[in-house]
Amino acid sequence: MGTEATPRLELKSITKRFPGVLANDQVSFSVQPGEIHALLGENGAGKSTLVKMIYGIMQPDGGEIRWNGERIVVANPKAARKLGIGMVFQHFSLFEAMTVLENIALGMDAKIPARELEARIKEVMTQYGLKLEPHRIVSTLSVGERQRIEIVRALLLNPKLLIMDEPTSVLTPQEVEQLFIVLRQLASEGCSILYISHKLHEIKALCHTATILRGGKLVDTCNPSVETSRSMAEKMIGGNLKTIEKAEGRTVGREKLIVNRLNMPARSHFGVSLKDITFTVREGEIFGIAGVAGNGQNALLLALSGETLTDDPGAITVDGAQLGRLTAKQRRLAGVSSVPEERNGHAAVPEFTLADNSVLTARDRLGMVKVGLIDHKAARTYAGEVISTFAVKALGPGSTAGSLSGGNLQKYIMGREIMQNPAVLVVSQPTWGVDAGAAAAIHQALVDLAAAGSAIVVISQDLDELLSLCDTLAVINEGRLSPSMKVADADIEEIGLLMGGVHGDPAATANLHPELAHAHQA
Amino acid sequence: MSTEFIIAAIVTIVGLTTPILLAALGELVVEKAGVLNLGVEGMMLMGAICGFGATVSTFNPWIGILGAAAGGALSSMLFAVLVLELNSNQVATGLALTIFGTGLSSLMGLSYVGFIAPVFGSIFPASLASDPYLKVIFGYSPIVYFALAMVPIVAWFLKSTRAGMILRAVGENDLSAHSIGYSVKGVRYAAIAFGGAMAGIGGAYFSMVITPMWAEKMTAGRGWIALALVVFAGWRAGRLLVGAYFFGILMALELYAKAAGFSFLPSQFWAAMPYLMTVVALSVISMRDRSGGNAPACLGKPFLPST
Numbered sequence: 108m109g110t111e112a113t114p115r116l117e118l119k120s121i122t123k124r125f126p127g128v129l130a131n132d133q134v135s136f137s138v139q140p141g142e143i144h145a146l147l148g149e150n151g152a153g154k155s156t157l158v159k160m161i162y163g164i165m166q167p168d169g170g171e172i173r174w175n176g177e178r179i180v181v182a183n184p185k186a187a188r189k190l191g192i193g194m195v196f197q198h199f200s201l202f203e204a205m206t207v208l209e210n211i212a213l214g215m216d217a218k219i220p221a222r223e224l225e226a227r228i229k230e231v232m233t234q235y236g237l238k239l240e241p242h243r244i245v246s247t248l249s250v251g252e253r254q255r256i257e258i259v260r261a262l263l264l265n266p267k268l269l270i271m272d273e274p275t276s277v278l279t280p281q282e283v284e285q286l287f288i289v290l291r292q293l294a295s296e297g298c299s300i301l302y303i304s305h306k307l308h309e310i311k312a313l314c315h316t317a318t319i320l321r322g323g324k325l326v327d328t329c330n331p332s333v334e335t336s337r338s339m340a341e342k343m344i345g346g347n348l349k350t351i352e353k354a355e356g357r358t359v360g361r362e363k364l365i366v367n368r369l370n371m372p373a374r375s376h377f378g379v380s381l382k383d384i385t386f387t388v389r390e391g392e393i394f395g396i397a398g399v400a401g402n403g404q405n406a407l408l409l410a411l412s413g414e415t416l417t418d419d420p421g422a423i424t425v426d427g428a429q430l431g432r433l434t435a436k437q438r439r440l441a442g443v444s445s446v447p448e449e450r451n452g453h454a455a456v457p458e459f460t461l462a463d464n465s466v467l468t469a470r471d472r473l474g475m476v477k478v479g480l481i482d483h484k485a486a487r488t489y490a491g492e493v494i495s496t497f498a499v500k501a502l503g504p505g506s507t508a509g510s511l512s513g514g515n516l517q518k519y520i521m522g523r524e525i526m527q528n529p530a531v532l533v534v535s536q537p538t539w540g541v542d543a544g545a546a547a548a549i550h551q552a553l554v555d556l557a558a559a560g561s562a563i564v565v566i567s568q569d570l571d572e573l574l575s576l577c578d579t580l581a582v583i584n585e586g587r588l589s590p591s592m593k594v595a596d597a598d599i600e601e602i603g604l605l606m607g608g609v610h611g612d613p614a615a616t617a618n619l620h621p622e623l624a625h626a627h628q629a
Numbered sequence: 630m631s632t633e634f635i636i637a638a639i640v641t642i643v644g645l646t647t648p649i650l651l652a653a654l655g656e657l658v659v660e661k662a663g664v665l666n667l668g669v670e671g672m673m674l675m676g677a678i679c680g681f682g683a684t685v686s687t688f689n690p691w692i693g694i695l696g697a698a699a700g701g702a703l704s705s706m707l708f709a710v711l712v713l714e715l716n717s718n719q720v721a722t723g724l725a726l727t728i729f730g731t732g733l734s735s736l737m738g739l740s741y742v743g744f745i746a747p748v749f750g751s752i753f754p755a756s757l758a759s760d761p762y763l764k765v766i767f768g769y770s771p772i773v774y775f776a777l778a779m780v781p782i783v784a785w786f787l788k789s790t791r792a793g794m795i796l797r798a799v800g801e802n803d804l805s806a807h808s809i810g811y812s813v814k815g816v817r818y819a820a821i822a823f824g825g826a827m828a829g830i831g832g833a834y835f836s837m838v839i840t841p842m843w844a845e846k847m848t849a850g851r852g853w854i855a856l857a858l859v860v861f862a863g864w865r866a867g868r869l870l871v872g873a874y875f876f877g878i879l880m881a882l883e884l885y886a887k888a889a890g891f892s893f894l895p896s897q898f899w900a901a902m903p904y905l906m907t908v909v910a911l912s913v914i915s916m917r918d919r920s921g922g923n924a925p926a927c928l929g930k931p932f933l934p935s936t
Contacts, residue, residue: 164808184809185810188810196808200804200805200808200809201805202797202798202801202802202805202806203802203926204797204923204925204926205794205797205798205801209794209798213794213798213806213811216810218791
């Protein structure tokens with residue numbers, strides 16, 4: 108990659124203005140053929156806007172884009188694809204009610220007969236080890252499988268530049284490694300890759316160059332192999348990064364949440380049923396549940412939160428009280444709070460204000476409803492406290508949830524539950540799509556809550572998060588939970604095997620590590 | 630029950646079914662593109678008067694049917710501009726289109742009251758079309774065969790053609806379709822125009838075939854049944870055909886009950902049957918599938934791209 112070579116892509120002083128915000132301010136960098144180039148930055152730093160302009164979804168207000176040395180105007184995504192620019196979006200642009208094949212066909216500009224396209228898809232899938240069933244309806248697929256559609260769709264176009272927005276967040280370590288092999292293979296074939304990620308060690312492992320954005324401005328272009336994760340993170344958030352402060356040698360208390368042989372039939376034909384889920388979380392313990400998307404995590408969260416009820420009241424107990432047949436409201440009163448994966452529409456109502464959203468889960472525990480009337484003052488006060496305590500970037504309690512960025516809304520939702528001091532907190536994907544600064548704040552809040560004696564269950568597909576955050580870990584696969592293991596003793600290879608290596612063979616999962624089960628009982 | 634009676638009943642049912650089948654097929658395509666056009670009744674009336682006027686003026690029912698399609702499509706464009714360009718509320722705009730179409734068709738029809746339009750000849754030899762038995766197959770207006778042919782054509786278009794796939798994609802996730810680079814507005818304009826043309830032809834069946842005369846509000850609420858039929862059929866063309874005939878039979882029951890003078894139930898009960906069945910069918914469907922069946926995900930929502 109000599110600097111004298113003509114860059115594949117060159118951005119010169121790209122500027123993009125939105126009402127009230129300068130999303131990109133004079134951003135310039137270049138990507139060489141065969142280079143894997145990281146684009147780093149917090150949410151709102153302007154990465155998405157920048158790649159949208161490269162992909163032709165938006166037009167820059169100033170500056171120029173050069174492609175192989177020639178100045179170009181990317182009028183629309185079709186023009187981008189014609190140039191050889193492919194993109195895998197962070198928020199999948201998929202059509203739920205349509206098949207995998209139709210979804211891929213829609214992304215192709217050339218009219219390829221369905222049979223020929225299917226053959227080409229299978230070819231790409233075997234070449235890169237991406238498993239997909241072309242005739243499945245997308246709404247029945249897991250997040251991980253949906254992402255594979257996007258990747259296959261982009262690869263079918265034989266791109267010269269592939270833009271990948273947070274591609275690894277839903278993959279197992281083995282799958283990540285496999286994806287990296289694919290990306291390195293593509294790069295060695297001359298394809299440039301623009302790789303957006305928050306996972307700094309991935310960038311160190313994969314990328315040749317990293318461009319760091321902060322507040323719409325380019326902060327630095329550096330070589331990630333000589334930088335440390337910490338130094339890059341600090342450039343990204345513009346300050347010193349706090350590490351999670353865990354009190355050393357702290358002990359966990361008595362058993363708080365006991366889930367014993369929790370069974371739940373699948374909610375739909377394609378859903379996952381829960382089979383004999385058994386685990387124990389002690390006071391002050393953070394219990395992690397790892398697993399690839401679509402292995403029963405959602406069903407487990409719904410069963411613990413009380414959105415679906417079990418037939419066996421004793422399947423879930425907190426301090427000996429049987430919760431299995433209690434509703435979500437009754438469980439909240441009993442001290443069990445939960446944060447589902449989907450921020451907008453499940454954890455919060457986007458059209459409601461933050462204050463009104465706080466009423467939804469805190470009304471009973473914090474007395475926000477009196478004689479059937481909402482105490483707006485109490486709700487506003489509480490929302491204001493959450494906003495200031497968790498440094499949520501919002502105009503105030505009157506802002507609508509939908510007006511917040513993903514990371515800020517997540518901080519608000521986590522704060523809303525944590526500040527109710529629940530005895531048990533169940534969270535799913537606490538830092539999904541959240542930038543490093545906000546993720547650190549959320550992690551710290553969870554650690555602090557545990558230190559105060561709460562039992563915490565964290566369901567996440569981000570294994571690094573679980574390894575750094577949790578005391579104990581178990582892996583969910585096809586609705587079955589592996590025996591628990593101490594994080595300190597955990598081996599990432601073994602976890603990876605549990606997550607996906609023995610997929611579809613529950614007996615093998617159960618028998619893989621009998622010593623772990625033994626260790627847990629001891 | 631004599632064979633003659635059965636043949637007469639079938640002919641009646643086919644006649645009652647054809648207009649709602651046409652209008653519902655059009656609305657199916659519109660809704661698959663993510664647009665809810667409640668103006669079907671108004672577009673049917675506009676098609677009825679335009680088709681009638683064009684036939685009377687040219688003495689050619691074939692030109693008349695083109696006029697009906699144009700009348701329906703043009704009135705639907707009014708809805709399309711409001712909904713797609715100004716992002717007006719689709720439900721309110723659709724209702725307004727029905728009111729507007731009802732009024733304008735009455736006004737346009739003032740000068741046609743009392744006229745009788747020339748009707749279609751049969752497209753089959755008279756020996757077949759007039760045969761007392763074979764007329765059950767060959768004795769209908771060309772519009773009937775057109776409507777029946779459109780069922781597999783619409784089904785094939787939506788399922789197997791690229792254009793149909795893009796149309797479904799626009800109805801399923803307009804923002805994604807836009808980000809891939811498809812013209813959401815263009816697809817929706819085309820779908821709305823098609824829906825308008827089909828509703829117009831359906832309306833013209835009243836003024837050009839059933840009674841070759843013009844009368845105010847002659848479609849008598851059938852546009853609403855067509856709308857319910859789309860939901861009843863779960864947005865599938867094949868089921869639409871079955872559903873349309875189911876409603877056709879219910880409407881025929883009303884006529885026969887009246888004619889036979891059934892006294893144990895008032896005739897109003899039979900008249901209310903199709904509407905009652907609409908409510909029952911919709912309730913049954915929504916109970917069976919809590920996720921709302923396979924309604925297009927963007928149905929009725931305005932398209933608001935971020936750029």
